[in-house]
Amino acid sequence: MDFLTDIPFQLDLAALMRQAHVEAGTEDAGEFERLAQRVREVARPKAVFCEAFIEDRGEHTVTIGGFTFRSRMLRRNLENVERVFPYVATCGAEIDGLASPADEFMFPYWLDAIKLGLLHAALRHLNAHLDRVFLLGRTATMSPGSGEAGVWPIEQQRELFALLGPVEQAIGVRLTESCLMVPNKTVSGLRFRAETDFRTCQVCRRERCPSRSAPLDERLWNEVHGG
Numbered sequence: 001m002d003f004l005t006d007i008p009f010q011l012d013l014a015a016l017m018r019q020a021h022v023e024a025g026t027e028d029a030g031e032f033e034r035l036a037q038r039v040r041e042v043a044r045p046k047a048v049f050c051e052a053f054i055e056d057r058g059e060h061t062v063t064i065g066g067f068t069f070r071s072r073m074l075r076r077n078l079e080n081v082e083r084v085f086p087y088v089a090t091c092g093a094e095i096d097g098l099a100s101p102a103d104e105f106m107f108p109y110w111l112d113a114i115k116l117g118l119l120h121a122a123l124r125h126l127n128a129h130l131d132r133v134f135l136l137g138r139t140a141t142m143s144p145g146s147g148e149a150g151v152w153p154i155e156q157q158r159e160l161f162a163l164l165g166p167v168e169q170a171i172g173v174r175l176t177e178s179c180l181m182v183p184n185k186t187v188s189g190l191r192f193r194a195e196t197d198f199r200t201c202q203v204c205r206r207e208r209c210p211s212r213s214a215p216l217d218e219r220l221w222n223e224v225h226g227g
Contacts, residue, residue: 001165003048004129009121011036011114020106020113032110035098039114042094045122046171049087049130050164054078064190067159071152074142074190081192085134086164089126090186091118093172115185123187136193143189145179154179160188 013036017024022032056063057079060072064084078084095115100107130136145154157179161167168174174182181188 001048001050001167001170003046003170004122004126005044005046005171007045007047007122007125009043009045009118011040011117016113016117019116020110022110028106031106035107035110036114038098039095039111039118042098043118044092044094045090045118045125046092047087047089047122047126048164048167048170049085049126051134052084052086052163054082054084065163067163069152069156069159071142071156073151077140077142077194078192081194083192085130085136085191086160086189087126087191088161088164088167088171088173088181088186088188089119089122090171090173090181091115091122091183093183096183112185115183119185119187127191130191136191138194139191140194141189141191143187146189157181157188160190 013033014024016036017029017032020032022028050065052065054062054064055066056068057075058068060075061068061070062075062078063069064086095111095118098111142152144152144156144160146152157175161175172183173186176182
């Protein structure tokens with residue numbers, strides 16, 4: 001396992017305040033800016049990854065580094081792939097220790113918006129590092145629990161973390177009994193070379209999802225669900 005802990009970041013205050021519905025020039029804007037400054041002083045976004053190889057394929061399974069992953073969509077996407085890059089990227093646990101002002105009920109919501117910006121910084125740095133070191137070219141990613149439950153069950157986070165190694169010791173990300181990750185602004189998955197673009201949103205029917213990045217592909221959805 002390799003880890004990236006010295007990740008540079010910038011906080012785009014204007015964009016973050018728009019996302020958090022904070023109007024510029026208001027008292028709330030001043031509080032938001034002070035919070036952002038506190039975050040700058042302590043935040044340490046991080047990522048871990050490893051290079052792994054596919055050892056076996058079943059009808060709906062793929063075995064990577066001794067761990068078997070069960071997903072019809074993952075099996076399909078890795079049909080012609082031999083090497084994958086498991087990863088975890090996080091905003092970092094350091095800012096969870098920031099104390100909330102007693103009179104500021106919006107603090108948790110604002111902090112989550114800033115943490116998301118830090119997570120994006122970690123992902124950009126990780127992807128740039130992988131592209132530079134491994135010359136990946138065109139790639140796609142899949143994450144356990146992303147999209148509908150049948151695509152790749154969230155319980156397979158356990159196998160992904162086991163494949164990576166001591167993630168918590170390396171970057172402070174803990175996997176709960178229900179397979180959620182702490183800190184909350186953390187993502188995990190597999191990145192791999194791909195001839196065509198793939199996004200989990202293509203096999204998800206949750207039309208009102210705020211994170212949707214691609215329309216539903218009925219053909220793919222039927223393939224995943226055995227239609």
